[in-house]
Amino acid sequence: MVVEIVTIGTELLLGHLVDTNSAHVASVLADAGVDVYLKHSVGDNATRLESLLREALERADGVVTTGGLGPTVDDLTKDAVAASVGTTLEMHEPSLVAIAERFKSFGRTAPIAENNRRQAILPKGSIVLENPHGTAPGFVALRADGKFVACLPGVPREMKPMLAERLVPWLAQRGGLQDAIFTRTLHTVGIGESDVDNRIEALFRTLDNPKIAVLAHEFKVDVKIMAKARDGAAASALIAPVETELRARIGDGIFGIDAETLEGATLRRLAERGQTLGTAESITGGAIADALVRVPGASQSFRGAIVAYDNAVKTSLLDVDEGLLREHGAVSEEVALAMARGACARLGVDLAVASTGIAGPTGATDTKPVGLVYIAVVSRTGKASVRKLTLPGNRDDIRRRATVAALSLLWNYLDKEGSGAPPRT
Amino acid sequence: MVVEIVTIGTELLLGHLVDTNSAHVASVLADAGVDVYLKHSVGDNATRLESLLREALERADGVVTTGGLGPTVDDLTKDAVAASVGTTLEMHEPSLVAIAERFKSFGRTAPIAENNRRQAILPKGSIVLENPHGTAPGFVALRADGKFVACLPGVPREMKPMLAERLVPWLAQRGGLQDAIFTRTLHTVGIGESDVDNRIEALFRTLDNPKIAVLAHEFKVDVKIMAKARDGAAASALIAPVETELRARIGDGIFGIDAETLEGATLRRLAERGQTLGTAESITGGAIADALVRVPGASQSFRGAIVAYDNAVKTSLLDVDEGLLREHGAVSEEVALAMARGACARLGVDLAVASTGIAGPTGATDTKPVGLVYIAVVSRTGKASVRKLTLPGNRDDIRRRATVAALSLLWNYLDKEGSGAPPRT
Numbered sequence: 091m092v093v094e095i096v097t098i099g100t101e102l103l104l105g106h107l108v109d110t111n112s113a114h115v116a117s118v119l120a121d122a123g124v125d126v127y128l129k130h131s132v133g134d135n136a137t138r139l140e141s142l143l144r145e146a147l148e149r150a151d152g153v154v155t156t157g158g159l160g161p162t163v164d165d166l167t168k169d170a171v172a173a174s175v176g177t178t179l180e181m182h183e184p185s186l187v188a189i190a191e192r193f194k195s196f197g198r199t200a201p202i203a204e205n206n207r208r209q210a211i212l213p214k215g216s217i218v219l220e221n222p223h224g225t226a227p228g229f230v231a232l233r234a235d236g237k238f239v240a241c242l243p244g245v246p247r248e249m250k251p252m253l254a255e256r257l258v259p260w261l262a263q264r265g266g267l268q269d270a271i272f273t274r275t276l277h278t279v280g281i282g283e284s285d286v287d288n289r290i291e292a293l294f295r296t297l298d299n300p301k302i303a304v305l306a307h308e309f310k311v312d313v314k315i316m317a318k319a320r321d322g323a324a325a326s327a328l329i330a331p332v333e334t335e336l337r338a339r340i341g342d343g344i345f346g347i348d349a350e351t352l353e354g355a356t357l358r359r360l361a362e363r364g365q366t367l368g369t370a371e372s373i374t375g376g377a378i379a380d381a382l383v384r385v386p387g388a389s390q391s392f393r394g395a396i397v398a399y400d401n402a403v404k405t406s407l408l409d410v411d412e413g414l415l416r417e418h419g420a421v422s423e424e425v426a427l428a429m430a431r432g433a434c435a436r437l438g439v440d441l442a443v444a445s446t447g448i449a450g451p452t453g454a455t456d457t458k459p460v461g462l463v464y465i466a467v468v469s470r471t472g473k474a475s476v477r478k479l480t481l482p483g484n485r486d487d488i489r490r491r492a493t494v495a496a497l498s499l500l501w502n503y504l505d506k507e508g509s510g511a512p513p514r515t
Numbered sequence: 516m517v518v519e520i521v522t523i524g525t526e527l528l529l530g531h532l533v534d535t536n537s538a539h540v541a542s543v544l545a546d547a548g549v550d551v552y553l554k555h556s557v558g559d560n561a562t563r564l565e566s567l568l569r570e571a572l573e574r575a576d577g578v579v580t581t582g583g584l585g586p587t588v589d590d591l592t593k594d595a596v597a598a599s600v601g602t603t604l605e606m607h608e609p610s611l612v613a614i615a616e617r618f619k620s621f622g623r624t625a626p627i628a629e630n631n632r633r634q635a636i637l638p639k640g641s642i643v644l645e646n647p648h649g650t651a652p653g654f655v656a657l658r659a660d661g662k663f664v665a666c667l668p669g670v671p672r673e674m675k676p677m678l679a680e681r682l683v684p685w686l687a688q689r690g691g692l693q694d695a696i697f698t699r700t701l702h703t704v705g706i707g708e709s710d711v712d713n714r715i716e717a718l719f720r721t722l723d724n725p726k727i728a729v730l731a732h733e734f735k736v737d738v739k740i741m742a743k744a745r746d747g748a749a750a751s752a753l754i755a756p757v758e759t760e761l762r763a764r765i766g767d768g769i770f771g772i773d774a775e776t777l778e779g780a781t782l783r784r785l786a787e788r789g790q791t792l793g794t795a796e797s798i799t800g801g802a803i804a805d806a807l808v809r810v811p812g813a814s815q816s817f818r819g820a821i822v823a824y825d826n827a828v829k830t831s832l833l834d835v836d837e838g839l840l841r842e843h844g845a846v847s848e849e850v851a852l853a854m855a856r857g858a859c860a861r862l863g864v865d866l867a868v869a870s871t872g873i874a875g876p877t878g879a880t881d882t883k884p885v886g887l888v889y890i891a892v893v894s895r896t897g898k899a900s901v902r903k904l905t906l907p908g909n910r911d912d913i914r915r916r917a918t919v920a921a922l923s924l925l926w927n928y929l930d931k932e933g934s935g936a937p938p939r940t
Contacts, residue, residue, distance in 0.1 A: 102538070102541070102554065103541055103545075103551045103552065103554060104541060104545050104551075104696060105537075105538040105539060105540070105541030105543070105544075106538075106542070106698075107538065108534075108535050108538040109533075109534060109538065110533050112530075112556070113527070113530040113531075113532065113533045113534065114530060115530070116527070116528055116529060116530030117530025118530070120529050120530060126528045126529075127528065127560070127563055128528075128555060128556070128557055128563065128567065130553060130555045130556075131553070131554040131555075132552070132553055132554075133552060135552070138552055138553065142553065145570070192907075195907070196905065196907065203709065205709075223907075223908060223909075223912070247908075247912065369822075371801070374808075375801075375804050375805050375809075375820075376794075376801025376802065376803070376808070376820050376822060377801065377805040377808075378801070379800050379824075380800050380802040380805050382800070383799075383800025383802075383822075383824060383874075383914070384800075384910070384914065386876055386877070386910055387877070388824070389824060389825065392824055392825075393827070393828055394821070394822045394823050394825055395800075395801050395822035395824075396819070396820075396821060396822070397794075397801060397804045397820035397822065399804075399808060399814060399817055399820075400814065400818040402818070403819035406861075406863070407821070436831075436832065437828060437832075438827065438828075438831070450811075452811070485809070485811055486809065489808070489809065
């Protein structure tokens with residue numbers, strides 16, 4: 091099946107917005123075995139959209155669009171889509187009910203506003219794609235010969251689940267797809283990219299299906315296994331022996347697969363050991379805690395954080411000695427360790443991780459440049475680990491990298507500690 | 516002048532790469548007064564590229580492409596471009612000399628490799644766009660009727676200067692450019708989208724240049740003023756009276772313009788008043804503090820945060836009464852207020868914002884559903900404000916919305932407090 095992608099929005103043509111949607115749609119369609127040969131962006135203009143869609147339907151089996159479904163522009167988008175497949179619009183009653191129910195769930199009792207009613211008007215004979223994350227439903231408009239225009243919302247958090255959970259299954263049951271690409275990703279931390287490369291190079295050269303690829307992120311390296319196969323079972327049979335071989339070669343550094351995150355793996359390991367965790371944050375300003383709390387069930391191990399941005403708070407709430415601050419400065423190994431120890435005591439946790447550093451643009455000195463960061467991990471039993479980093483980039487980059495570095499150090503600390511008896515006393 | 520943009524590269528169609536080039540080109544062309552009605556991405560495929568270019572030249576005065584000029588694929592790109600304007604390729608001697616000189620400047624003395632020689636082969640009669648940042652020159656291929664295909668490299672650091680310093684001046688001297696588009700965005704908070712719509716609707720209908728557009732985000736609504744004008748001064752003259760009128764109609768809810776963020780505006784206002792701020796976070800888990808610390812110079816007002824994810828930490832570090840937790844539960848108006856008061860005292864700040872809620876997927880009860888969130892703002896002088904929200908979405912959505920809601924409530928609290936004498940005592 092060949093599909094073209096059309097992203098809709100005048101913002102895209104003015105360059106006010108980078109089109110990330112079409113890359114996401116392209117990637118999901120490729121994984122589903124759909125071929126994409128062309129992508130387009132068009133403004134909120136019915137005439138141009140209609141003729142673009144008509145031309146695309148001559149070349150391809152269908153079109154997937156994103157955007158153009160907001161309350162102010164959806165009329166023109168839906169008019170153009172309906173015209174391109176040779177039909178007109180009508181009210182889709184079940185969608186109207188769904189919209190009413192969504193508003194009721196927010197506690198709104200007023201009648202549905204006209205512009206929200208209009209969201210339920212769709213091309214005749216459309217297949218509706220429900221939108222559990224927003225009011226505007228997506229839909230697939232069908233041309234008499236079976237070619238189609240599938241319209242998804244532009245808001246990524248509404249578009250992505252609708253694509254994965256509604257549109258791809260509909261495309262799959264229509265048939266005509268190529269072998270799909272199935273992937274499994276092994277996530278590692280604490281091993282450099284070139285080290286990973288060296289360990290797997292010999293294997294890499296012998297493989298055709300599945301293929302493997304190495305993708306480096308900050309402090310993390312992924313190894314992706316990609317198999318072309320008819321279905322999931324056939325893909326698993328191809329992937330499993332390669333995964334076993336990779337695990338043998340890479341070893342300890344693997345913290346999880348596929349959707350698993352470093353913070354998720356860390357919390358799972360802590361929960362297995364019955365240990366509790368807290369953070370003491372200066373440069374990261376709560377971002378380490380935020381990453382941990384993002385994981386469902388975080389409360390099983392994560393207790394809390396003290397964000398001591400001001401030195402007075404480092405003293406009053408983390409018991410960092412004023413003399414230590416005077417002697418070594420807030421950005422120092424000594425203060426990072428003292429912060430972590432203070433968090434262990436004040437939060438009553440088994441393990442604490444602390445961050446202190448200079449994010450810039452101001453605050454640097456001759457001996458302490460922007461990007462200097464210390465991360466410490468301390469356990470209640472007194473074991474400690476500290477790491478000095480010099481991180482590149484602007485304020486946002488440095489703070490983001492410091493957060494990932496803290497989670498990495500924490501994971502490596504837990505990994506080295508082994509999985510013996512829980513140290514909780 | 517109307518131009519279409521074509522980005523070339525198979526990785527764009529596989530979604531392995533987000534197309535940031537076309538947004539940059541679109542934005543620069545808009546600023547130069549060129550109208551862009553369509554953008555396209557195509558793979559490294561000569562047939563599809565040629566037919567895409569032919570169709571684009573029927574609709575527009577010209578096409579600007581990026582990519583497809585690397586050593587492995589440039590033959591097919593240049594073949595397709597030449598064919599689309601009805602010509603063939605030939606060696607462009609001055610470009611060959613330029614390539615040789617560039618290699619010499621790197622200290623290479625060997626003869627130019629065949630694939631680098633090929634970079635100097637261009638469509639007959641092309642205008643060459645020199646590339647001071649790489650070997651492959653760009654070029655403008657001309658059709659007999661004066662329509663053109665301008666080809667830029669795909670590497671952003673080569674493409675951007677070539678676009679700004681070579682192509683835009685060439686377009687300008689050709690003439691036929693429109694006025695450029697200049698924008699100013701007013702950011703509001705605490706007013707619903709439909710309320711903003713109502714306040715500006717009458718104005719909206721009377722305007723042609725500048726135009727205005729309303730863009731809703733969570734808890735925030737932007738009003739964008741877009742003026743077509745010859746230059747910045749002419750644009751300001753068009754925008755200023757509309758901005759004044761919009762400010763009169765929308766009033767207090769406007770917190771900033773253009774690149775200003777809600778957290779930036781909040782910190783600026785606090786700094787003006789000499790007030791300090793802290794947070795007490797449960798459901799947001801440090802995300803409010805993180806958003807504030809992201810602002811350069813946050814330390815002028817922001818002191819720290821206590822993330823009390825566990826109830827024991829709410830008691831021990833925020834002095835929330837255990838009886839209050841038992842009677843009302845952690846997710847309650849009473850506990851939100853007590854957390855904010857505790858943060859004021861423990862962090863020694865003038866103002867504190869607190870969050871408590873149920874992010875899911877577990878933790879809901881009959882009376883407290885997933886998405887129930889309380890936000891409290893309390894000042895050291897005892898003034899307090901609390902808001903109950905029922906937020907839709909999954910765990911990530913709810914936590915993100917709670918963070919924006921907390922910043923919004925804080926801003927509205929500061930806004931209502933007026934700009935009188937600083938309450939610090």
